[in-house]
Amino acid sequence: MNHYDVVIKNAEIITAADHFRGDIAVCEGKIVAIAESLTETGNTRVIDAAGRRVTPGGVDAHCHLDQASLDGSVGADDFFTGTRSAACGGTTTVIPFAMQFKGQSLADAVADYHLRAGGKACVDYSFHLIITDATPEVIAEIPQMVAQGYTSFKIYMTYEALKLSDSHILDVLEATRLSGAMAMIHAENDDCISWLTERLKQQGKTAPRYHAQAHSAIGEREATHRAISLAELVDVPILLVHVSSRAAIEQIHWARGQGINIFSETCPQYLFLTAEDLGIDDDFHGAKCICSPPPRDADSQQAVWTALANGTFSIFSSDHCPFNYDATGKLLHGEGASFDKVPNGIAGLETRLPLLMSEGVLTGRITPQRFVELTSTAPARLYGLYPRKGTIAVGSDADLVIWDCETPRSISNDELHSAADFTPYQGRTVSAWPAVTLSGGKVVWQNRKFSGRAGEGVFLPAKAPFTLQGAV
Numbered sequence: 001m002n003h004y005d006v007v008i009k010n011a012e013i014i015t016a017a018d019h020f021r022g023d024i025a026v027c028e029g030k031i032v033a034i035a036e037s038l039t040e041t042g043n044t045r046v047i048d049a050a051g052r053r054v055t056p057g058g059v060d061a062h063c064h065l066d067q068a069s070l071d072g073s074v075g076a077d078d079f080f081t082g083t084r085s086a087a088c089g090g091t092t093t094v095i096p097f098a099m100q101f102k103g104q105s106l107a108d109a110v111a112d113y114h115l116r117a118g119g120k121a122c123v124d125y126s127f128h129l130i131i132t133d134a135t136p137e138v139i140a141e142i143p144q145m146v147a148q149g150y151t152s153f154k155i156y157m158t159y160e161a162l163k164l165s166d167s168h169i170l171d172v173l174e175a176t177r178l179s180g181a182m183a184m185i186h187a188e189n190d191d192c193i194s195w196l197t198e199r200l201k202q203q204g205k206t207a208p209r210y211h212a213q214a215h216s217a218i219g220e221r222e223a224t225h226r227a228i229s230l231a232e233l234v235d236v237p238i239l240l241v242h243v244s245s246r247a248a249i250e251q252i253h254w255a256r257g258q259g260i261n262i263f264s265e266t267c268p269q270y271l272f273l274t275a276e277d278l279g280i281d282d283d284f285h286g287a288k289c290i291c292s293p294p295p296r297d298a299d300s301q302q303a304v305w306t307a308l309a310n311g312t313f314s315i316f317s318s319d320h321c322p323f324n325y326d327a328t329g330k331l332l333h334g335e336g337a338s339f340d341k342v343p344n345g346i347a348g349l350e351t352r353l354p355l356l357m358s359e360g361v362l363t364g365r366i367t368p369q370r371f372v373e374l375t376s377t378a379p380a381r382l383y384g385l386y387p388r389k390g391t392i393a394v395g396s397d398a399d400l401v402i403w404d405c406e407t408p409r410s411i412s413n414d415e416l417h418s419a420a421d422f423t424p425y426q427g428r429t430v431s432a433w434p435a436v437t438l439s440g441g442k443v444v445w446q447n448r449k450f451s452g453r454a455g456e457g458v459f460l461p462a463k464a465p466f467t468l469q470g471a472v
Contacts, residue, residue: 003027006441007040008400010050014368015392016377024054026398029440034394047436047443049402055372056392057092057123057399057439058353061379062241062265062317064345065096066116070161073332073343076322079120080454081419082349085320087444087452088417089350090434092123092399093380093389093460097154099130102161106131106141110150114459121457123439124397126385128152128184132161134168142175149461151384152182154241157223158190158292169230177236180464182382184239185227187248188293192219197340206338208286209279212294214340220293221247228255228262237466239263239382242319244270244293246303252312263314263382268348268355269295270304273424287330287342289424291319308374309366314382316374318352321345322420347420351411353401355425357432362405384462398441405432417450 006026013020013034025033025040040046065082067075077085079096086094098113100106106129113127129150131138142153153176155169156162164172169185176183196214200206205213224240228251231238243249243266255262273295279286289295307313323329323343333341353375360366366374380390387396408431409415413423437445444452 002033003041004032004038004044006045006047006398006438007038008047008049008054008402010048011054011402012049012052013392014053014055014372016369016373019368024392024400026438026441029398031392031394031396031398034392047402052435053368053403053405054392055401055403056376056390057401057437058090058375059093059095059379059385059389060086060091060318060320060349060352061095061315061383062267063094063096063320063349065094067097067099071332071343073323074328075345076324076329076347076420077320077418079117079125080122081417082320083122083125083457084450084452085350085416085418087123087437087439088434088450090353090401090437091349092437092439093125093385094123094349095126095128095379095383097130098127100132100138102133104133106138106145110145117459119455122444122452122454123457124389124460125457126383126460126462128154130154130156130162131164131172132156134164134171139171139175142172142181143179146179146181146464151462151464152184154184154186156186157227158186158188158193163190166226166230170234173230173234173236173238177234180466182239182465183236184241186242187220187223187227187240188215189219189223192216192222201338207279207282208284208290208339208342209275209282211290211339211342212275212278215292215294217245217247217296217300220245221251224248224251228260231262232260237261237263239265239314241265242267242293243313244304245296245300249303249307249312264312265315265317266304266308266313267317267319268352269319269346269424271301271359272355272428274298274301277424284335288325288422289346290339290342290344291321291346292344305365308360309370313374315379316352316356317379318348320347320349322347322418324421326421346424347418350416350418351423351425354430354433357403357405358430362431382465384465385460388460398438400438401434402436403432404435407433409433
């Protein structure tokens with residue numbers, strides 16, 4: 001008789017391709033058997049999942065943890081509180097960003113973030129690298145980084161301290177093509193933002209709600225088209241991050257119709273928030289929902305839902321980047337500061353999966369298999385972690401979520417596990433929440449209690465996701 005550490009019985013197993021009933025056996029952190037019925041040994045821990053969906057642990061491929069800043073702001077979450085929050089919401093792998101400062105090598109940026117993460121992470125993690133200084137020396141580092149397991153690189157088209165020129169973007173895209181790596185692009189037109197911000201401030205329009213006007217959908221549309229054009233020129237796949245508007249989605253449709261290999265991502269804020277959450281008057285509390293791109297209107301919300309269902313979006317990530325509502329974060333320049341001085345970002349690691357399961361799967365907007373594809377399988381594939389992560393299969397890590405879809409709950413920041421002092425989804429009722437989360441075969445969340453530990457998460461070197469010709 002085989003020895004199993006854990007057997008999950010009577011599971012309604014959901015992967016990106018399948019939906020069936022069976023048992024899942026775990027030994028030494030791996031899934032070792034899946035069958036209609038498995039017999040456990042005397043010291044096997046048995047978890048009965050009768051009547052409940054079981055999905056792979058979530059892979060959140062866009063989050064910011066303990067990220068250094070240039071403006072003096074301090075993010076709310078480090079690698080312990082952020083990954084604790086992830087586990088309690090069913091996410092068992094995170095891919096935060098290691099940011100290169102100007103004048104810094106990529107190797108030094110990576111070393112810094114290993115120090116920040118080491119001994120703190122509760123779930124497994126990998127790194128994307130942010131390139132802010134695309135010198136010839138940095139470009140030459142890209143293949144070395146890919147060989148060491150850092151296979152995705154983020155480019156900004158906005159923010160003065162982060163943005164690259166089109167020429168430098170082309171240099172990075174060429175290097176990722178030759179290395180089989182993924183380039184991720186934050187597509188907003190920086191000059192449009194600066195021009196609109198200046199005009200709004202001249203008119204005394206500085207309240208948080210004007211952030212949504214400064215970061216217009218037109219600027220996102222233009223930058224999205226430009227990013228697509230640059231990728232087409234180099235003939236390399238790219239992933240457009242946090243797409244927010246119907247206008248940008250239409251550019252992605254157009255590109256795919258031309259045969260251009262474009263991947264795209266959206267986030268919960270574009271499904272569940274609108275520009276009105278930044279304020280309908282000049283109350284500064286709207287600063288809590290300032291993020292870029294900002295939430296749009298109901299029409300763009302519907303376009304995002306449609307694009308999630310029809311395959312336009314490749315992945316669904318949180319863009320978790322919380323700042324507390326205090327002098328370290330949203331009030332860095334005081335209550336009443338101009339919208340362009342408010343740190344950008346909101347929390348979402350813990351609520352990402354429950355929100356999409358509740359309002360996507362349980363309402364019939366998307367299938368359970370599409371949920372798994374968006375939140376786990378596709379990000380694992382695109383960022384070189386599949387099949388260790390992202391699926392329920394023999395040989396994969398035993399990262400599993402058993403869902404409670406029978407007990408509605410109202411989201412309250414007091415019950416969440418981030419160090420952020422507010423959630424933008426406060427008071428929203430969800431119909432689903434993880435009942436049990438297993439990370440590497442260990443129960444880290446059950447009965448609304450976190451039982452993981454700092455340091456149990458390990459760094460995951462990633463494989464290059466593409467061949468040199470740019471095919472998945």
